[in-house]
Structures are given as structure tokens and as C-alpha cells.
Amino acid sequence: xxxxxxxxxxxxxxxxxxxxxxxxxxxxxxxxxxxxxxxxxxxxxxxxxxxxxxxxxxxxxxxxxxxxxxxxxxxxxxxxxxxxxxxxxxxxxxxxxxxxxxxxxxxxxxxxxxxxxxxxxxxxxxxxxxxxxxxxxxxxxxxxxxxxxxxxxxxxxxxxxxxxxxxxxxxxxxxxxxxxxxxxxxxxxxxxxxxxxxxxxxxxxxxxxxxxxxxxxxxxxxxxxxxxxxxxxxxxxxxxxxxxxxxxxxxxxxxxxxxxx
Numbered sequence: 001x002x003x004x005x006x007x008x009x010x011x012x013x014x015x016x017x018x019x020x021x022x023x024x025x026x027x028x029x030x031x032x033x034x035x036x037x038x039x040x041x042x043x044x045x046x047x048x049x050x051x052x053x054x055x056x057x058x059x060x061x062x063x064x065x066x067x068x069x070x071x072x073x074x075x076x077x078x079x080x081x082x083x084x085x086x087x088x089x090x091x092x093x094x095x096x097x098x099x100x101x102x103x104x105x106x107x108x109x110x111x112x113x114x115x116x117x118x119x120x121x122x123x124x125x126x127x128x129x130x131x132x133x134x135x136x137x138x139x140x141x142x143x144x145x146x147x148x149x150x151x152x153x154x155x156x157x158x159x160x161x162x163x164x165x166x167x168x169x170x171x172x173x174x175x176x177x178x179x180x181x182x183x184x185x186x187x188x189x190x191x192x193x194x195x196x197x198x199x200x201x202x203x204x205x206x207x208x209x210x211x212x213x214x215x216x217x218x219x220x221x222x223x224x225x226x227x228x229x230x231x232x233x234x235x236x237x238x239x240x241x242x243x244x245x246x247x248x249x250x251x252x253x254x255x256x257x258x259x260x261x
Contacts, residue, residue, distance in 0.1 A: 004114035004190070005045040005093065006038040007083050009076030010100035012052035016240050021055050021100050023238070026248045030238060031055060033103035033251070035064050041110040043096065047087075049079035075214055076100075077189075081200040084193045091194035094118060099187055104235025104250055109188055116228040117190040124195025125218060127154075128230040129183040137184065142239070144185040144213060146227055154225040157185055157213050186230055187237075189215075195223075 010021040010031050017023065021031040031048065038046040048059050048066035051073070059066035067086065069079045080097050089095070094117055096110050109128060117126040129146050132138050138145070141159040149155055156162060165180055191199075205220030207213075218225055235250045236243060 002115050002118050004043055004096055006043040006096045006098050007080045008034055008048045008098050008100050009079040010048050010050045010055050012055055022058060023244055025244055026251050029058055030103050031100055032062055034100055037105055037107055038098055041107040047083055049083050078200055081196050089193050093193040095191050097189040101238040103247055106232050106234060109230055112231055113188055113190040116226060120226055123224055123226055124192045126190045126226040128186040128188055129227050130186055130230045130233050132182040132184045138182050146183050146185040148227045152227055154227050157215055159211055186234055
């Protein structure tokens with residue numbers, strides 16, 4: 001069986017939604033929902049990496065393993081790397097980075113991305129994608145798109161509609177040009193520990209800064225990212241206050257389906 005660990009970066013000071021990990025959804029703080037998702041995966045350990053004593057205190061009250069990490073970290077990936085160093089996990093350990101604002105991420109996808117990476121010798125990073133079936137989603141800059149090669153490795157990630165279908169997009173409608181497949185990137189990552197330790201030592205790339213997508217640093221430095229096709233589509237994440245109600249309804253509908261069998 002695959003052996004991996006889940007690290008959940010949870011930062012308090014979100015610009016659009018301060019205190020986001022502690023915002024209540026369906027009667028629980030959001031971080032609790034995320035941890036519960038991770039615990040239903042096949043992970044050996046689940047650790048929350050935070051920058052705030054309030055999140056640490058809530059995790060302690062829930063019996064959740066949590067570490068206070070450096071407030072100066074620029075990204076959740078940096079927090080994951082700090083956890084690796086402090087826990088002294090070996091260089092071949094597989095870590096899944098589950099973002100702390102993804103309370104609807106299916107546990108099966110955590111298992112999938114970890115399994116994908118385990119079978120790929122010499123590859124340090126894997127992620128997932130899902131087909132886009134709506135033209136409005138393709139054009140939404142908040143939705144990250146990915147283009148892959150024939151072997152399933154990332155060529156580029158962008159907030160723009162990529163690849164650009166010259167003739168189809170020039171017509172100016174919201175339909176998806178056919179027969180091209182467009183892929184939405186799912187922000188779930190698996191890393192080998194040794195790779196992540198190298199990654200955090202690299203300078204941020206110009207592409208990364210322009211697109212505000214840190215995975216572009218990997219491609220800029222000549223490394224490869226495998227992109228698996230997600231076995232199922234994840235539910236919504238939380239970026240704004242409006243998302244809290246949307247996620248609450250999604251979770252309620254999911255609970256109703258389970259209850260009805």
C-alpha cells in the first residue's frame with residue numbers, strides 16, 4: 001500500500017477572508033472539515049502547518065497534530081518544507097499538500113496523487129486536472145488551466161484560456177472549441193521530500209510572479225510535473241465570504257446523499 005503524509009498549510013491572514021481556517025461551515029471550523037477529509041485518505045500522518053496561535057489552539061482542542069511555522073513564509077509550500085525538516089522525514093517520503101481552504105476535496109484524490117507520484121521514478125512532483133466543460137469556466141482567471149504533453153507532463157499552467165484555439169476563440173462565443181480538451185488544474189500536490197527541499201531554495205521565476213502560480217517555478221527550472229486525470233471532480237474551495245455558504249450547501253447535499261444511501 002502507498003505510504004504518504006498529508007500536510008495542510010493554514011494561514012490566518014488571508015487578504016480576502018481573514019481568519020479563513022477558523023470560519024465556520026456547517027457548524028465546524030473550516031480547518032476541521034479539511035482535516036477530516038485528509039483522515040479518510042490512506043495517509044500515515046496528517047499535520048496542520050499554521051502561522052497563528054489561534055489555529056494551533058483550535059487544532060489542539062480537536063486532537064489534530066499541528067505545528068507553528070515561520071510567519072515569514074511566502075507560501076504554503078514553504079510551510080510544508082519546514083514540516084519536513086522538523087519531522088526529519090526521509091528524502092524519499094511522499095508528502096501531499098492539501099490546501100487549508102479545500103474542505104470539499106475528495107479523499108480519493110489524495111490517494112490518487114500520492115500513488116501517481118510513487119510509480120514515477122525520478123519525478124519529484126505530481127498534481128491532478130479535470131476536464132473543463134463550460135466556456136465561462138475556461139475564461140475565468142480564478143480557474144487555473146494546464147496544458148500537458150503526450151505523456152501527461154505539464155507544459156504550462158495559466159489563468160488564461162490555454163491552449164489558445166485561434167479560430168474558435170476569434171468567433172467570440174463562450175462555447176468550448178471542439179475537439180480540443182481543456183483542463184482545469186486541481187490545486188493538490190504530491191512531492192518527494194528531497195525535491196521539495198530543493199524547490200524552496202530556488203528563486204521565484206518571472207512566469208510565477210506574473211501568473212501568481214508557484215508551480216511555474218518548477219517548469220522554469222527545468223523540472224517535470226506529472227498531471228494525472230482526477231478520478232472525480234472536487235467540490236468548491238473557499239476564497240471569499242460568499243464561498244462559505246456555497247460550500248456549506250455542498251457539504252449538506254453530500255451528507256444527505258450518504259444518509260439516503
